[in-house]
Amino acid sequence: MRKVVFFTLILFCIDSTFAVTHSLWYVYTGTSGIPDFPEFVSVGLVNGEPIDYYDSKIRRVTPRQRWLEQSAEPGYWEMQYQYSRYAEGEMKRSIEVAKKLFNHSEGIHTYQNMYGCEWNDETGVTDAFDQYGYDGSDFITLDFKTMSFVTPVQQAFPTKRKWDSDTGRLEEERNYFTWTCTDWLKKYVSYGKSTLERTVRPEVSLLQKDPSSPVTCHATGFFPKGIVVTWQKDGVDMHSDVEVEETLPNGDGTFQITSKLTVKPENWKRNSYSCVVQHKSSKDDIAVLLEEKNIRTNQGGVSWGIIVGCVAAALALVAVVTGVVLWRRSRTGYGKAGTSDTDSENSSQQQPKA
CATH class of the missing domain: 3.30.500.10 (MHC class I-like antigen recognition-like)
Structure with missing residues (x-):
């Protein structure tokens, strides 16, 4: 067709x-x-x-x-x-x-x-x-x-x-x-x-399918829709090797967004990388440091199915x-x-x- x-x-x-x-x-x-x-x-x-x-x-x-x-x-x-x-x-x-x-x-x-x-x-x-x-x-x-x-x-x-x-x-x-x-x-x-004028703070997670995959910063459950998600290296905003997706609706009236960082493990282990989220619900930036203990992966039982399910539910709506x-x-x-x-x-x- x-x-x-x-x-x-x-x-x-x-x-x-x-x-x-x-x-x-x-x-x-x-x-x-x-x-x-x-x-x-x-x-x-x-x-x-x-x-x-x-x-x-x-x-x-x-x-x-x-x-x-x-x-x-x-x-x-x-x-x-x-x-x-x-x-x-x-x-x-x-x-x-x-x-x-x-x-x-x-x-x-x-x-x-x-x-x-x-x-x-x-x-x-x-x-x-x-x-x-x-x-x-x-x-x-x-x-x-x-x-x-x-x-x-x-x-x-x-x-x-x-x-x-x-x-x-x-x-x-x-x-x-x-x-x-x-x-x-x-x-x-x-x-x-x-x-309409309520504010709900986003939950921010770092996700990775496997060690060779890009690292995804996933912010979800926030309201209102407006949000800024950036990656920083040693405290400086990055503009390359970063891909920000569109904001998607969740089925409960809140929103979600993902930002992917393409970086080799040896690089982020040697430098300080972090995902920084700015949202109306929080006076301070929400920062999550890119380090192994903060990354959820398929190998560690991360619920990528939940993420996919949220997207599917949103698209169905x-x-x-x-x-x-x-x-x-x-x-x-x-x-x-x-x-x-x-x-x-x-x-x-x-x-x-x-």
């Missing part, structure tokens, strides 16, 4: 380390050509944590956070259901239009909309992003500085021209991302303050939450738009989720 569907989580895109910035994201995904898989999936996330889920098979919005389930006002879930049903219809029409634009009649195809806002509760600074993608690549984006659409593909030029001239839609976009989105984000943060690949994008210039002249006419009446 030429195209492969991967399962990943949008939350990997948070850049700031110990930020006080809160975020509200929505991800809509339409799919075509995947047997027994929902043609539409919607996920809402606050600070990278899923808060609700909807797909075209279950046809209901299900809460993913107890604090939201307990705090939501009367009528909230019905409102979210109506938004999701509307978005489902729009996405199903949009993916068919996109397939025609790209002359695709068969195979697996995805059409996605990611939009949302961010708010720094210390400085009050806000930001927004709103973007469509087709088959894992950017399709069209709204540039909030110029309030005009940009696209890297020729197929979206007619949509760009039509949407740029739709002053009514542009005004709706400006109002939603300036006021409505941020207001809802602040409300969600107040609902889940004890959960991700599969349930998101369903399809989320395309990589830069942190500047996001946008939201239709896929064609026909789609842009229909989508001018879009109602963003709360």
